Amino acid sequence: MNLYFSKQRFCLYVMFILGAILLSGCGNRLDTSSVGAAGPLLLFEDDFSDPSSGWEISSQGGIKDYYSGTYHIGVDDPNIFSWSVAGQTYGDVIIDVDMAFTGSAGLAEMGVICRMENNQDFYFLTIRSDGGYAIFKMYQGNEFFLGMKGYQHSDAVNTGLATNHMQVECQGEELALTVNGQELIRVRDASYQVGDVGLIAGAFSESDVNVFFDNFYVNQPE
Numbered sequence: 001m002n003l004y005f006s007k008q009r010f011c012l013y014v015m016f017i018l019g020a021i022l023l024s025g026c027g028n029r030l031d032t033s034s035v036g037a038a039g040p041l042l043l044f045e046d047d048f049s050d051p052s053s054g055w056e057i058s059s060q061g062g063i064k065d066y067y068s069g070t071y072h073i074g075v076d077d078p079n080i081f082s083w084s085v086a087g088q089t090y091g092d093v094i095i096d097v098d099m100a101f102t103g104s105a106g107l108a109e110m111g112v113i114c115r116m117e118n119n120q121d122f123y124f125l126t127i128r129s130d131g132g133y134a135i136f137k138m139y140q141g142n143e144f145f146l147g148m149k150g151y152q153h154s155d156a157v158n159t160g161l162a163t164n165h166m167q168v169e170c171q172g173e174e175l176a177l178t179v180n181g182q183e184l185i186r187v188r189d190a191s192y193q194v195g196d197v198g199l200i201a202g203a204f205s206e207s208d209v210n211v212f213f214d215n216f217y218v219n220q221p222e
Contacts, residue, residue: 040219044088044197046071047215056084067212073110073201075209081109081143083124085116085198088218092171095197096217100163101129101210108209109202114170115195123192124200125168125177131157133184135175137191146175147187156182171221 046053051066058064063074064084075082099110111126120141127133132151136143156179158164169176169186176186197218201211 040094040222042217043090043093043220044086044218045216046086048213054087063210070212070214071199071216073199073211073213075108075201075203076207078203078205078207081124081200081202083113083198083200085113085196086216086218088196089194090114090197090218090220091194092221093169093197094171094219094221095168096165096215096219097199098163098165098214099199100212101161102212103208103210104206106206106209107204108206108211109200109204110211110213111200112166112168113196113198113200114168114175115192116198117192117195121192122195123170123175123189125166125175126200126202127157127164127166127179129159131155131159133157133177133179135177135185135187137189139191146189147185152185154179154182154184156180156184169221 047069048066048071049069055071056064062076062082063072065072073082073084093114095112095114097112101108101110108129109126111124113122113124116122120138122138124138125135128151131153133154134148134151135146137146158180165180167178173188173190174186175189177184199213201209203209
């Protein structure tokens with residue numbers, strides 16, 4: 001009889017301890033969520049592991065294709081841009097992507113597109129293989145610097161064949177470019193409010209530019 005009650009008390013004790021631990025854990029989770037608040041809403045993502053996810057596949061004038069879990073844009077001719085879009089329509093977005101040149105990586109350019117209304121009207125934000133960066137508005141097929149007279153340079157941009165992480169903010173009238181965690185420039189322009197998102201590569205005097213993109217995320221700002 002005493003043994004029975006001893007076991008019963010022991011079980012009740014264990015249940016009490018487990019209950020306290022569970023309640024404590026729930027409290028911690030609640031506190032964490034309240035402090036961190038809800039993060040940005042993920043609108044679109046692509047790690048390019050699925051070649052049927054919708055990006056352009058072409059060999060005309062260069063390469064646009066999936067390659068070993070990345071997306072490849074190759075530019076065959078000098079002094080042109082080549083791009084591909086996701087086939088989406090968004091307003092305010094924050095875009096993250098990893099990107100790297102491959103091959104000779106002479107002077108070349110790579111970046112992100114936002115608010116593409118059509119192939120002649122959109123914003124694009126780029127970095128160069130020499131550490132340069134810029135924000136552009138493409139208007140009626142012609143590119144214009146925004147908030148700057150020409151390319152600026154930053155040590156935050158990894159040069160040559162090194163990988164760079166780019167974050168682009170298109171929110172309201174503000175456009176911002178952050179590279180490897182450092183914000184480089186923020187400008188204002190109200191020309192375009194909604195449109196597609198995408199990836200872009202550019203060649204200067206040297207042709208045969210190749211860029212590989214990975215981990216493309218589009219979030220709605222908080």
